[in-house]
Amino acid sequence: MVKKSRSSQRRDEALSRDRIIEASIAILDSGGEAGLTFRALSDRLATGPGAIYWHVANKSDLLTAACDAIVDRAMAACVVDATPEANIRAVALAMFDAIDAHPWLGSPRISAPGQLPMVRLLERIGQQVGALGVPREDQWAIVGALLHYILGVAGQNAANGKLAREQGFDRSKFLGEVSAAWSALDPDAYPFTRSVAGQMRDHDDRVDFVAGIDLILGGIARLQRR
Amino acid sequence: MVKKSRSSQRRDEALSRDRIIEASIAILDSGGEAGLTFRALSDRLATGPGAIYWHVANKSDLLTAACDAIVDRAMAACVVDATPEANIRAVALAMFDAIDAHPWLGSPRISAPGQLPMVRLLERIGQQVGALGVPREDQWAIVGALLHYILGVAGQNAANGKLAREQGFDRSKFLGEVSAAWSALDPDAYPFTRSVAGQMRDHDDRVDFVAGIDLILGGIARLQRR
DNA sequence: ACCTGAACACCGTTCAAGT
C-alpha cells in the first residue's frame, strides 16, 4: 500500500535531467550513495529505469552531476568580498558545511578533475591565492595544498558519518566509541593516539578544520616573507 | 580452457585470512576496487564464495584488511631517524608511494578512524609532531591537518588514476586531456584555471605533494615563533 | 572446524516495442 501510493502518483512534469538530479540529491541525502538506485529513482519519479538513461549517461554521470549541483549552489551562496584570507576561509567553510549537509559529497566523487565540481573550487581558491600576492610559480602548489586539504577533510567527515550510520550510532556516540577504543590501545606502541583520545571525543570538527586552513595560510605568509 | 586452467589449480595451502588478503591485494592491483569480487576471489583461490566468509566478515572488512596490510608494510619500511621534519616528510612520502603503487588505497577506505590503517598513520605523525616541540594543546589540530592533507592527495591520485583507466588513457595522456579542457574554458569565468592549465599537464605530483607538506610545516614553524 | 556451491535478493544497463 505504501509502495502503491508512491508509484501511482501521477507525474505532472515531464522528465528532465534537472528533475532527475533533484530526485537523486533527495535520495542521496536520506539513504547515502548505497541508496541511490535506478530502481529507487525511477520509483520516485514514477517512471521506468530505462527512461532515466535518456537524460543521463550512467550512474557515474548522475553522481557527478548531483555533486556539481551542490558545489555550484554552495559557491554561489558565498560571494564574499573581504580580504583574500577571509575569502579563502569563507569558501572553505562553505564547502565544509555543504559536505556536512550532504555527506555523500565526500569520496573521490568531487575530486574528479575532469570538469565540473573540482574546477569551480579550483577557480575560486585560485583567484584568492592570486589576490594574496603569491608569485605565479608558487600558486599551483599552494592552491593544490588548500584544495587537497579541504577535500581531504570532506572525505574524512563523509567516512565518519557513513561508518557511524552503518553501526547505527549517532555521531557523538560514534566518536565516543572510537575514543574508547583508542584509550584501550597498547601504551608502548600507541602513546600519541592514547594521548589524543579525549580530544577525539570532544573536538569540534568545524573549529579544527579552520585551524588547518589557518595553518596553511600561515605557511604561505612565511613563504612570502622569505 | 583459460578459465579451467585457473580454477583447476590444486590448492596446496589451506585457506586463511592472510592468503585471502594477499589474493585480494593482487586482484585490487590489477583490476581496482570494481575487480574485487567474491567470485573472482574464490576463483583465484580455487574455492567457493562461501568459504571466504568463514575467514572474513564481509567485503568492507576485506577491503579494510587489505588497506591495513599495505599501510603496515609502508610504515614498517620507513623507519627513519632524522629530524622530526625529515621524519614527517619520509612518512608522508612512504604513503604517497604506497598509494601510487596501490591506487585503490585512496577513497574513504583508509580514512576509517575505526582502528587499523588510520591509527598507524596518526601515531607515526603524532609522535613526530610531538618531537617538533609543538605544545600539547595544538598537536591535535596540526596532526589532523597533516593527516587530512596526506589522505586528501591520496584520494585525489586514486581518482585521477581511476578516471584515466576508465577512459582507457595512460596517465600523461589523461592529464593532457584535462589540461586541454581547462585551456578551452571561458576566460572571463575561469581565468585562474586557464592560467594553470599548462602546469596541470607538466607538473610532478610527487614534488607538489612535498611542497604542500613543507607549507604546513612552515605554518607550524610560524606558529611556534609567536 | 572448515569448506562447497546452489540459491536469494538484489544491482546497472540494454533494447525492442510503444507513443
Add this chain to the structure above:
DNA sequence: ACCTGAACACCGTTCAAGT
C-alpha cells in the same frame, strides 16, 4: 523525441549439506 518495462549479466551474502 521520449518513454516503458522485461530481460541480461552480473553483484554480495546466506545456508543446507558435506568432510
